Amino acid sequence: MKLTLLSLFMLITFSSFAQNVEKGAQLYGTCIQCHGEKGLGIEAQKAPRVAGQHDWYIYTQLVNFKSKQRVNEKMYPYIKNLSEQDFKDLAAFVAQLK
Numbered sequence: 001m002k003l004t005l006l007s008l009f010m011l012i013t014f015s016s017f018a019q020n021v022e023k024g025a026q027l028y029g030t031c032i033q034c035h036g037e038k039g040l041g042i043e044a045q046k047a048p049r050v051a052g053q054h055d056w057y058i059y060t061q062l063v064n065f066k067s068k069q070r071v072n073e074k075m076y077p078y079i080k081n082l083s084e085q086d087f088k089d090l091a092a093f094v095a096q097l098k
């Protein structure tokens, strides 16, 4: 787990959007319990796969969850205090997961 995260960080450092993705990887720590370390989703949590999804789609859903335009009671406590920049960083990170 720690090794995977470390190699992930190293990979990210060399990728073109270093800052966003790196910040997104840090923020994604709270998402793992439901969406999984690699974003593949966890059925028991009813949390879908998000890995490889379009970044603009991820971003829009997060904005909609926060504004409650799309209701997600389970996830809301984890995103209510995040900023739009956080959502962009998270979207950039999630989109590049394979």
Ligand code: HEC
Residues within 6 Å of the ligand: 027, 028, 030, 031, 032, 033, 034, 035, 045, 046, 047, 048, 049, 050, 057, 058, 061, 062, 071, 072, 074, 075, 078, 079, 090, 094
């Ligand atoms: C407590 C569990 C939980 C946590 C923590 C959580 N999610 Fe979710 N997430 C869900 C559930 C459940 C859904 C499905 C909601 C629905 O059915 O509409 C979801 C849906 C989503 C979707 C929409 C997927 C789609 O295809 O429309 C995105 C994007 C997402 N989560 C990203 C995140 C991110 C990023 C984080 C961390 C900041 C996070 N989630 C944390 C449970 C969680």
